[in-house]
Amino acid sequence: MRSLNLHLKVLITLLVGLGILITAYQIFILGIPLTEDETDDLWNIDAKVEFQASPREPVKLQMFVPPLNQDYVSLNESFISNNYGVSINRADGNRKVTWSARRASGKQTLYYRLVLTKRYSGEQPKDKGPIFRDSIPVEGAEKIAADALLAPIRQHSADVETFISETIKRVNDVNDDNVKLLLGGDASTPNKAKAIELLLSIAHVPMERVHTIRLAADVQQSPELWLRSFNGENWLYFNPESGEQGLPADRLIWWIGDDNLVSLEGGKQAQVSFSLNNSEMNAIRLAKLTDESTDADFLEYSLYGLPLSTQNTFQIMVVIPIGVLVILILRNLGGLQTLGTFTPVLIALAFRETQLGFGIILFTIITALGLSLRSYLEHLKLQMLPRLSVVLTFVVVLIAVISLLSHKLGLERGLSVALFPMVILTMTIERLSITWEERGGGHAFKVGIGTLVAATLSHLLMSIPELTYFVFTFPAVLMILVGFMLAMGRYRGYRLTELFRFKAFLKD
Amino acid sequence: MLGLWKTWKALEAKGIMGINRRNADYVLKYNKRHLYPIVDDKIITKERAIQAGIHVPEMYGVISTEKEIDNLDAIIGERSDFVVKPAQGAGGDGILVIADRFEERYKTVSGKIVSHEEIEHQISNILTGLYSLGGHRDRALIEYRVTPDQIFKSISYEGVPDIRIIVLKGYPVMAMLRLPTRQSGGKANLHQGAIGVGVDLATGVTLRGTWLNNKISKHPDTTNAVDGVQLPNWDGFMKLAAGCHELCGLGYIGVDMVLDQEKGPLLLELNARPGLNIQIANDCGLTHRAHAVEAHLAELAAKGIQETPAERVRFAQGLFGHVATAPA
Numbered sequence: 055m056r057s058l059n060l061h062l063k064v065l066i067t068l069l070v071g072l073g074i075l076i077t078a079y080q081i082f083i084l085g086i087p088l089t090e091d092e093t094d095d096l097w098n099i100d101a102k103v104e105f106q107a108s109p110r111e112p113v114k115l116q117m118f119v120p121p122l123n124q125d126y127v128s129l130n131e132s133f134i135s136n137n138y139g140v141s142i143n144r145a146d147g148n149r150k151v152t153w154s155a156r157r158a159s160g161k162q163t164l165y166y167r168l169v170l171t172k173r174y175s176g177e178q179p180k181d182k183g184p185i186f187r188d189s190i191p192v193e194g195a196e197k198i199a200a201d202a203l204l205a206p207i208r209q210h211s212a213d214v215e216t217f218i219s220e221t222i223k224r225v226n227d228v229n230d231d232n233v234k235l236l237l238g239g240d241a242s243t244p245n246k247a248k249a250i251e252l253l254l255s256i257a258h259v260p261m262e263r264v265h266t267i268r269l270a271a272d273v274q275q276s277p278e279l280w281l282r283s284f285n286g287e288n289w290l291y292f293n294p295e296s297g298e299q300g301l302p303a304d305r306l307i308w309w310i311g312d313d314n315l316v317s318l319e320g321g322k323q324a325q326v327s328f329s330l331n332n333s334e335m336n337a338i339r340l341a342k343l344t345d346e347s348t349d350a351d352f353l354e355y356s357l358y359g360l361p362l363s364t365q366n367t368f369q370i371m372v373v374i375p376i377g378v379l380v381i382l383i384l385r386n387l388g389g390l391q392t393l394g395t396f397t398p399v400l401i402a403l404a405f406r407e408t409q410l411g412f413g414i415i416l417f418t419i420i421t422a423l424g425l426s427l428r429s430y431l432e433h434l435k436l437q438m439l440p441r442l443s444v445v446l447t448f449v450v451v452l453i454a455v456i457s458l459l460s461h462k463l464g465l466e467r468g469l470s471v472a473l474f475p476m477v478i479l480t481m482t483i484e485r486l487s488i489t490w491e492e493r494g495g496g497h498a499f500k501v502g503i504g505t506l507v508a509a510t511l512s513h514l515l516m517s518i519p520e521l522t523y524f525v526f527t528f529p530a531v532l533m534i535l536v537g538f539m540l541a542m543g544r545y546r547g548y549r550l551t552e553l554f555r556f557k558a559f560l561k562d
Numbered sequence: 563m564l565g566l567w568k569t570w571k572a573l574e575a576k577g578i579m580g581i582n583r584r585n586a587d588y589v590l591k592y593n594k595r596h597l598y599p600i601v602d603d604k605i606i607t608k609e610r611a612i613q614a615g616i617h618v619p620e621m622y623g624v625i626s627t628e629k630e631i632d633n634l635d636a637i638i639g640e641r642s643d644f645v646v647k648p649a650q651g652a653g654g655d656g657i658l659v660i661a662d663r664f665e666e667r668y669k670t671v672s673g674k675i676v677s678h679e680e681i682e683h684q685i686s687n688i689l690t691g692l693y694s695l696g697g698h699r700d701r702a703l704i705e706y707r708v709t710p711d712q713i714f715k716s717i718s719y720e721g722v723p724d725i726r727i728i729v730l731k732g733y734p735v736m737a738m739l740r741l742p743t744r745q746s747g748g749k750a751n752l753h754q755g756a757i758g759v760g761v762d763l764a765t766g767v768t769l770r771g772t773w774l775n776n777k778i779s780k781h782p783d784t785t786n787a788v789d790g791v792q793l794p795n796w797d798g799f800m801k802l803a804a805g806c807h808e809l810c811g812l813g814y815i816g817v818d819m820v821l822d823q824e825k826g827p828l829l830l831e832l833n834a835r836p837g838l839n840i841q842i843a844n845d846c847g848l849t850h851r852a853h854a855v856e857a858h859l860a861e862l863a864a865k866g867i868q869e870t871p872a873e874r875v876r877f878a879q880g881l882f883g884h885v886a887t888a889p890a
Contacts, residue, residue, distance in 0.1 A: 386582060389581075435683055435687065437686070437687065437690045437692070438690050438691060438692050439690070491655070493753060493754065494754075497753075543586075544586050545582050545586070546580070546582050546583040546586045546587060547570075547580065547582060547583075548570055548573060548574075548578075548580040548582070549580060549581060549582060550566070552573075552580045552581065553566055553569045553570060553573065555775050556573055556578050556775075556841070556842065557569070557775075558772070558775060558776055558777045558842050559572070559573060559576055559578060559841075559842070559845070559847075560569065560572055560573075561777070
């Protein structure tokens with residue numbers, strides 16, 4: 055007995071532990087949403103490239119596209135172009151699309167469309183970057199200006215991070231004469247970046263240009279320039295205009311480096327315009343989509359891998375254990391008396407079709423009528439099987455009559471009764487009447503009410519959509535349930551009703 | 563909530579056994595499933611009992627097919643009283659007790675006149691499984707009608723009172739006399755309204771009783787006191803009950819017996835899931851007694867001794883007998 059107990063404890067611990075682990079893995083590592091209503095932003099980015107093709111010349115247009123090795127996952131990427139060959143290649147952490155055509159003339163329009171979301175990125179690669187660079191050679195007045203600027207920057211900074219932000223701050227002080235000299239009257243962002251780069255290079259601090267797109271809907275925008283530098287562990291991002299540090303969450307890196315967005319051969323006046331819009335999408339559906347477009351298949355072996363119609367069936371099936379658990383608790387802990395063990399669960403399933411209130415009324419009416427028929431048949435002294443058949447047929451006729459009546463009365467709900475499992479009803483009637491015979495009407499009434507209460511409770515629990523979703527998405531929860539059921543299997547305490555049943559002992 | 567917790571603690575202190583504990587610690591532990599047919603089928607129980615030399619009501623015949631119903635006359639012969647029972651019936655259902663016959667008709671104990679055809683129909687019902695536990699086919703058993711000892715006349719209403727002893731691994735742990743009432747319709751099942759009266763294991767003197775979960779000291783129909791009655795041949799009952807462990811192999815059983823006017827203690831049936839109201843009848847919990855028996859068994863096992871039924875009865879009587887009755 056002791057070894058059995060140990061065995062059971064190990065089994066329960068194993069099941070519950072495994073259940074919790076798998077569910078936690080799904081929630082925290084895979085990031086599967088906890089509720090069905092959770093939504094995620096879905097971004098639709100269109101880059102429209104327009105240019106004038108030179109006649110009688112092959113056209114080759116190269117454009118950077120997002121490298122997608124960050125926190126974003128692309129769900130769909132398309133290159134829309136007539137008569138153009140498309141190829142994509144990666145270089146230096148960038149991705150470049152090349153459109154090419156032997157012959158094109160007039161105004162050309164090409165589209166690049168990217169649908170992405172900020173979910174389910176795989177393992178982050180370890181950041182690495184240069185931490186030293188050679189100085190850009192400068193001479194004369196510029197050198198003096200640069201040195202003059204660097205002196206206070208050195209004084210006001212403690213490390214690479216503060217050095218860079220101090221540099222950016224200085225360069226943005228356009229009233230400073232030294233800055234004016236370095237910028238040469240051009241206060242545009244790229245020019246500022248150039249000046250910053252110069253200053254940083256003298257201090258041997260490497261710097262890269264990062265071109266980003268802001269994920270904001272319906273805003274006219276062109277790629278925004280940011281600067282980044284590697285401090286040995288992480289990339290530090292800086293806004294060259296404000297010195298603001300850290301890339302905001304809504305920025306998507308489009309490309310890195312000094313090159314232009316587009317390079318064009320055999321054409322002129324290349325122009326790129328971006329338009330973005332976002333839509334919200336159900337998180338779990340999104341997860342399914344990302345699953346298809348990434349190599350990690352989180353959901354491949356989950357119930358979502360089933361065909362849709364089967365999924366619907368399973369959504370009902372996976373909650374049945376919860377209904378059973380309710381019966382288990384009500385019976386073994388509460389001491390509620392029900393007809394049979396799982397009859398209440400079957401009735402609860404039937405309530406799905408009929409709705410609760412209507413289901414209870416129908417159940418009561420049919421059972422009551424069936425019972426009176428059964429008590430009449432009792433006088434005829436029929437054998438069991440023929441008697442059951444008569445009751446079953448009566449139940450079918452009864453259901454047909456109820457359906458017809460309610461249809462004529464305009465209650466469409468009545469038609470749902472057809473799905474009320476007739477065999478369950480028949481068995482309920484039979485068992486109830488045997489209980490009636492053996493243990494009296496009072497007891498039969500008690501058992502009948504108990505069955506209804508248990509069925510109602512499990513129906514209510516089983517029809518909570520959040521719960522259905524949760525169990526369906528995290529089926530490992532069922533292992534935890536089994537662990538609990540196993541523990542209940544050796545529960546030896548009193549049932550709630552026994553506390554009242556044995557009250558006589560306390561009357562002394 | 564707090565009140566319930568107090569009740570729980572108080573019941574636990576008294577060693578009252580709940581259904582969950584009975585099932586987990588006794589029924590599931592000591593009663594092997596494959597032995598259930600021995601107690602579920604009264605015919606098998608009877609055959610086993612006869613082999614073991616335990617007295618049972620004499621079996622006149624068994625009818626197991628519709629064809630054999632024709633043999634009914636031969637089985638009854640010239641007897642004027644007999645009982646027809648389903649072999650696997652539950653709760654005393656489907657039992658027909660014939661007390662007398664005249665001309666071609668029979669009279670039941672309650673005075674109802676039945677024809678030969680009606681008895682045949684009843685047997686046919688039994689065969690189809692109308693009264694059996696799972697509704698499957700059954701056999702009908704025709705046996706001796708027990709005439710209860712006169713001693714029960716004053717404290718019983720109709721029907722046949724029976725004596726139930728709970729036997730754990732061959733050790734009687736608690737006993738109860740079950741008396742039919744008007745409400746129970748002559749049946750001796752407590753949940754049908756019969757009363758249960760505790761019996762002192764050592765002396766066979768009745769204690770107070772239980773009726774519908776309440777404690778009582780008088781029979782609700784006859785208003786005679788139920789306590790203080792000396793049951794005759796008590797040691798015979800105890801030995802019979804103790805011997806039933808070897809008979810069926812089940813470790814936790816309720817042994818139902820009757821006291822016949824002429825034949826003395828007879829084994830009626832065995833129950834693999836005896837009810838818990840016997841505790842109210844005896845005003846005593848089963849758990850402590852069961853633990854005492856289990857401890858004794860562990861002790862014996864260590865010494866490698868196996869006790870005979872007589873020794874087991876002596877042990878149980880010494881430990882659980884001579885209960886001091888609180889003044890009424």
